Amino acid sequence: xxxxxxxxxxxxxxxxxxxxxxxxxxxxxxxxxxxxxxxxxxxxxxxxxxxxxxxxxxxxxxxxxxxxxxxxxxxxxxxxxxxxxxxxxxxxxxxxxxxxxxxxxxxxxxxxxxxxxxxxxxxxxxxxxxxxxxxxxxxxxxxxxxxxxxxxxxxxxxxxxxxxxxxxxxxxxxxxxxxxxxxxxxxxxxxxxxxxxxxxxxxxxxxxxxxxxxxxxxxxxxxxxxxxxxx
Numbered sequence: 001x002x003x004x005x006x007x008x009x010x011x012x013x014x015x016x017x018x019x020x021x022x023x024x025x026x027x028x029x030x031x032x033x034x035x036x037x038x039x040x041x042x043x044x045x046x047x048x049x050x051x052x053x054x055x056x057x058x059x060x061x062x063x064x065x066x067x068x069x070x071x072x073x074x075x076x077x078x079x080x081x082x083x084x085x086x087x088x089x090x091x092x093x094x095x096x097x098x099x100x101x102x103x104x105x106x107x108x109x110x111x112x113x114x115x116x117x118x119x120x121x122x123x124x125x126x127x128x129x130x131x132x133x134x135x136x137x138x139x140x141x142x143x144x145x146x147x148x149x150x151x152x153x154x155x156x157x158x159x160x161x162x163x164x165x166x167x168x169x170x171x172x173x174x175x176x177x178x179x180x181x182x183x184x185x186x187x188x189x190x191x192x193x194x195x196x197x198x199x200x201x202x203x204x205x206x207x208x209x210x211x212x213x214x215x216x217x218x219x220x221x222x223x224x225x226x227x228x229x230x231x
Contacts, residue, residue, distance in 0.1 A: 027162040041080040157184040
């Protein structure tokens with residue numbers, strides 16, 4: 001219910017302000033920790049026209065994010081009232097980290113991807129391959145009611161995944177280095193897929209040591225054999 005209430009709040013803000021720009025960024029570090037950032041931009045003039053009512057909705061959204069552990073900052077830029085909320089997490093491998101720390105639940109999207117989130121792992125000798133697939137389906141009438149097309153015209157939403165290494169495969173709409181961005185279809189379904197190969201450092205080091213020992217053994221054997229021939 002908390003997830004839906006946040007999305008309903010955003011929908012009311014859309015009705016009031018006329019346009020909402022939003023991005024949910026999930027940054028993952030090499031140690032599997034990370035940070036999620038929720039960014040919202042509302043047309044400043046439109047918000048001012050609705051005075052106290054618009055401000056109360058904005059305050060409610062801010063309080064909801066803060067109650068979930070986010071640090072929220074607001075500022076004005078290019079005619080938009082901008083909100084930036086950040087929160088850190090310890091381990092992205094926990095399923096809940098993607099749904100709650102990734103900004104999805106706080107903005108009402110956790111409810112529509114939790115059942116379709118699929119994480120598979122393929123173990124290898126030197127690399128483990130992780131594949132994450134998820135569908136965000138906003139056609140559910142319980143989420144946006146009969147206002148899907150209206151929301152689609154008024155909301156510009158994206159999801160950004162910032163990885164510590166280059167992905168092996170993905171279906172992102174735009175790419176900037178290791179940063180992948182998907183444009184969320186607010187009147188339909190958005191499919192997201194990313195595949196990453198994570199090196200097994202221990203196995204690589206062991207293999208390197210074994211290789212060095214083997215090379216050293218061959219060199220020692222060769223030198224001893226050569227010395228015997230010289231004698």
